[in-house]
Amino acid sequence: MFIIGGGDRSPELISKMIETADLSKRDYIVVLPMATAEPEASFEAIKTQLSAVAKNNIYSFNFAGDKVHDRGWLDSLAGARLIFITGGDQSRFMKVVLNTPVYDAIHKAYTNGATIAGTSAGAAVMSKHMITGNQLLDTNYKETFNKLRADNIEFENGMGLLDSVIIDQHFIRRSRYNRLLSALTAYPKFDCIGIDEGTAIIVKGKNITVTGVSQVIRVADPENVKVGKDHLITFEDLRFSLYGPGDKFSLK
Amino acid sequence: MFIIGGGDRSPELISKMIETADLSKRDYIVVLPMATAEPEASFEAIKTQLSAVAKNNIYSFNFAGDKVHDRGWLDSLAGARLIFITGGDQSRFMKVVLNTPVYDAIHKAYTNGATIAGTSAGAAVMSKHMITGNQLLDTNYKETFNKLRADNIEFENGMGLLDSVIIDQHFIRRSRYNRLLSALTAYPKFDCIGIDEGTAIIVKGKNITVTGVSQVIRVADPENVKVGKDHLITFEDLRFSLYGPGDKFSLK
Numbered sequence: 001m002f003i004i005g006g007g008d009r010s011p012e013l014i015s016k017m018i019e020t021a022d023l024s025k026r027d028y029i030v031v032l033p034m035a036t037a038e039p040e041a042s043f044e045a046i047k048t049q050l051s052a053v054a055k056n057n058i059y060s061f062n063f064a065g066d067k068v069h070d071r072g073w074l075d076s077l078a079g080a081r082l083i084f085i086t087g088g089d090q091s092r093f094m095k096v097v098l099n100t101p102v103y104d105a106i107h108k109a110y111t112n113g114a115t116i117a118g119t120s121a122g123a124a125v126m127s128k129h130m131i132t133g134n135q136l137l138d139t140n141y142k143e144t145f146n147k148l149r150a151d152n153i154e155f156e157n158g159m160g161l162l163d164s165v166i167i168d169q170h171f172i173r174r175s176r177y178n179r180l181l182s183a184l185t186a187y188p189k190f191d192c193i194g195i196d197e198g199t200a201i202i203v204k205g206k207n208i209t210v211t212g213v214s215q216v217i218r219v220a221d222p223e224n225v226k227v228g229k230d231h232l233i234t235f236e237d238l239r240f241s242l243y244g245p246g247d248k249f250s251l252k
Numbered sequence: 253m254f255i256i257g258g259g260d261r262s263p264e265l266i267s268k269m270i271e272t273a274d275l276s277k278r279d280y281i282v283v284l285p286m287a288t289a290e291p292e293a294s295f296e297a298i299k300t301q302l303s304a305v306a307k308n309n310i311y312s313f314n315f316a317g318d319k320v321h322d323r324g325w326l327d328s329l330a331g332a333r334l335i336f337i338t339g340g341d342q343s344r345f346m347k348v349v350l351n352t353p354v355y356d357a358i359h360k361a362y363t364n365g366a367t368i369a370g371t372s373a374g375a376a377v378m379s380k381h382m383i384t385g386n387q388l389l390d391t392n393y394k395e396t397f398n399k400l401r402a403d404n405i406e407f408e409n410g411m412g413l414l415d416s417v418i419i420d421q422h423f424i425r426r427s428r429y430n431r432l433l434s435a436l437t438a439y440p441k442f443d444c445i446g447i448d449e450g451t452a453i454i455v456k457g458k459n460i461t462v463t464g465v466s467q468v469i470r471v472a473d474p475e476n477v478k479v480g481k482d483h484l485i486t487f488e489d490l491r492f493s494l495y496g497p498g499d500k501f502s503l504k
Contacts, residue, residue, distance in 0.1 A: 144427050148467055148494060175396050175427040181494070215400055215484055219492070232467055232496045240471070240492040242400060242433070244484045 007197025259449025
């Protein structure tokens with residue numbers, strides 16, 4: 001997996017993604033733009049970047065409506081060597097994909113060794129327990145959360161390519177600590193990873209490498225997690241690490 | 253010390269402060285409003301709150317200009333049993349107080365057992381290495397920082413009532429993690445404490461008790477702190493705790 005925290009994608013980041021995908025000449029790339037309301041523009045932007053460093057064919061499959069059953073597209077998706085999920089709204093993406101053959105085709109490609117890549121919303125969908133961005137106790141959307149409360153963070157089903165990891169994006173730039181710590185206390189055995197803009201993690205099994213221009217935060221193992229009055233969360237001594245470009249770490 | 257993270261002060265919080273100060277009938281309270289550009293309004297607000305729960309005399313000493321040498325005020329300040337430092341701008345407060353007899357009088361009161369209290373800017377000044385809120389690498393003021401970089405956070409000399417602790421305020425509400433983590437990596441042996449609005453820590457020696465309506469964050473002991481390209485900070489496994497009302501913890 002090649003998971004980008006949103007923001008500007010440098011040519012170096014795209015090169016690293018292509019290198020990670022290890023494409024042969026005959027391999028092709030599939031872009032999935034279902035997270036965005038502007039699939040054509042989103043596709044053109046990433047296509048321009050990809051074609052600057054890879055000579056492979058690049059297809060956009062906007063699996064909207066009946067297209068989720070398009071056998072030709074599904075076979076091509078399952079056979080892709082690099083699948084790129086664009087930004088937008090992660091819930092919009094999953095509404096199209098969940099419980100459809102598209103979901104299965106992405107998993108099939110992954111199992112066969114394809115690199116699944118995504119940015120922003122396309123990063124969030126990698127988790128099984130996907131952060132939607134909505135709060136259950138505060139009804140106004142905010143880029144970050146104002147409080148650290150239990151029963152506040154909303155999850156939906158994501159792609160589940162990572163099953164005990166929760167991904168958050170635009171992380172340092174938007175200061176999403178309250179949100180990711182809320183996620184961790186909901187799933188205290190998980191690794192919770194916040195990826196900043198212009199930055200990516202390369203996931204190979206349990207091994208993570210950071211690449212790009214900023215940092216990645218990992219929080220795990222809070223002790224003595226409790227929920228008090230007014231849903232206030234408390235915990236002690238969670239392990240908090242901050243990694244930069246080139247750093248490697250391991251999932252649990 | 254009774255250190256409030258700014259925001260609304262509930263009657264319960266004020267009662268707890270008065271209880272902490274343990275005032276006898278003859279004891280008096282001194283308010284220091286030098287952090288604010290509106291000292292009278294700031295004094296009236298806290299006076300109203302204090303006089304609702306304490307029958308003691310309450311004085312406002314605005315030590316501006318030559319007043320820093322006013323012997324009568326200085327003696328009264330040194331003899332106060334509760335000193336309350338209002339919000340505003342912590343640098344403004346320290347510009348008036350640093351290297352003057354006012355600084356010494358506050359320390360004398362503290363040594364003699366007075367409770368030194370403050371909110372917001374009045375919380376920030378408790379530290380020896382005081383966060384000004386300015387950034388050295390980003391020139392625009394922001395309530396939080398956008399990045400986690402070394403050599404970015406500006407410190408000035410604070411009151412130094414806490415000498416290996418750095419205090420940040422409005423913490424969770426304003427999501428000041430990037431700023432406090434920047435402070436910690438500048439002083440990795442310190443306890444760094446972020447206090448949310450409407451919330452306070454009661455400090456007695458090394459012992460801290462949390463009171464109020466929200467939480468307090470403590471970060472300490474980052475391992476393997478490094479600074480890479482573009483000032484990017486990295487570290488591993490710092491200890492991160494989140495405490496709520498009634499919780500107790502110890503400084504190092």
